[in-house]
Amino acid sequence: MLSNYKFKTEFNDVFDIREFVFDAVEKSKVKSGTCIVYTPHTTAGITVTSFWDPKGFEDLQDEICRLIPTRVDFKHQHDTPFDAAGHVKSSLLGVSMSFIIADGKLLLGHSQGIYFLDFDGPRNREIFVKIQADN
């Protein structure tokens, strides 16, 4: 089963997409299976991090920006410096993650949240959630 979710982000957003994923799992009625969360964007990424402290989200973006600063001399000049840096960040972070469904629920650690990171916001964005049942 494939579900699509659309949303708006802010600049450097760390957007909580757990509710979308939980919704997809629930609708699927799958008891045991796998769940793939995927985004079709090239300047965004999907990750898991602790949801307890929002300051941690800022750390995430800050460190990603420290590793890949937005600069004016990227070779990709067709769009903007933010876009060029966003492509690199997205490639390194990845645009999809896989999860386990057990007893009809997503298997997540007690601190784990699933987040969409925007590297070129604010934008209109979307994710897809694919649920596959075990045989």
Place this chain on the structure above:
Amino acid sequence: MKKNYDNNMREQVYGLSKLGKDQYELLEPLTRKVLTTPQIYSIQKIVLTGCGDSYAASMFVKKTFEKLTKLPVEVVSALDLARHYDESQLGFAPHNPLVIAVSNSGTGARVGEAVQRVRKHGGFVLGITGNKDSVLGENSSAVLDLNIPSLPPAPGVATYFVSILSLLLLATRIGEVRGRYTMDYANVLRDEILSQCDSLIPTLDDVDLKVLSIAKQWEKNEAWDFIASGSDYATAWYSMAKVMEATGQYSMHINSEEFNHLNFFMRKTHSINTVFILSKNDAGYSRTLESIEYSHKLERPTLIITDDSSLESKYTNTLVIPESKVEEIPYIFQFFPTALLIGYVMTILGEIPGRGVEGLWDFAKDGKGVKDSKIIVL
């Protein structure tokens, strides 16, 4: 089709929609590459320059440049930039100011002289020209190539439009790269520019019919005043220039405040064609409206070109044109009604555009009057 009075200016106006779409496809990708990101980020001030129609195009886009780039922007005539602009304002920082010089032919001596002066003192010149080998092309730091198809000769309509189009696309690009707005919004701006090419078509025939009627009423009048404020003032300037070039008649551009200090005093009010260009969102709207009232009191033959349809019921001779749907982008075809009108008056009078550079004007053949001027790089 008004075959009896058809003329090359009218033909160019009717070709603007297609030209706009074709030129957009050519220019949009070029405006992404002509300045590198480091060059865009180093800009601290922008100077727009040109002569004639190019100068008017610079005036038309100045406000858009300011809004989109959030940089200081000046429009400076080529003569002022070449001879009078303070030297300390050139090269005050590396590659500054960014001087954008527009000239399709690129052969005007004054623009060529101005850009040489700018570069001599450390500024950066982006030449917008159809001739890379011209004095403008060869003396520019970077060149945005124009490729305007050759058209039946006429006082500039197509070239003026393409100048505006290229400048607006550049402004959009600079603002986008500097992060003034998102890429998505930059594409909204670009889409607005492109969609205006379609919005022109439904209005053409109606306006064409009306201006022909006005042209017939006005053919015997001796002079023209074009009055506007803000960005609209560029259309007034352009229209004044076209009257001179196309009809050889006396013409003046004036803003809607100064009209009441100067032109107001002219006698023979019945024989001064008085054209107001008025956008409903122009900050000077109320003053221009007052001046329109005074023009009527003076019994001047008056025409209003506006996107404010509410004026149609208040004033005869009101031409309503489409409006822009995006605040930062003006209606790029605002000039088309006056181009049609002036083309018709030229034809009715049997006047030769540019006086055919014959007789007294013979010395200016092949543009010698503007090309052969002595170049002094100060």
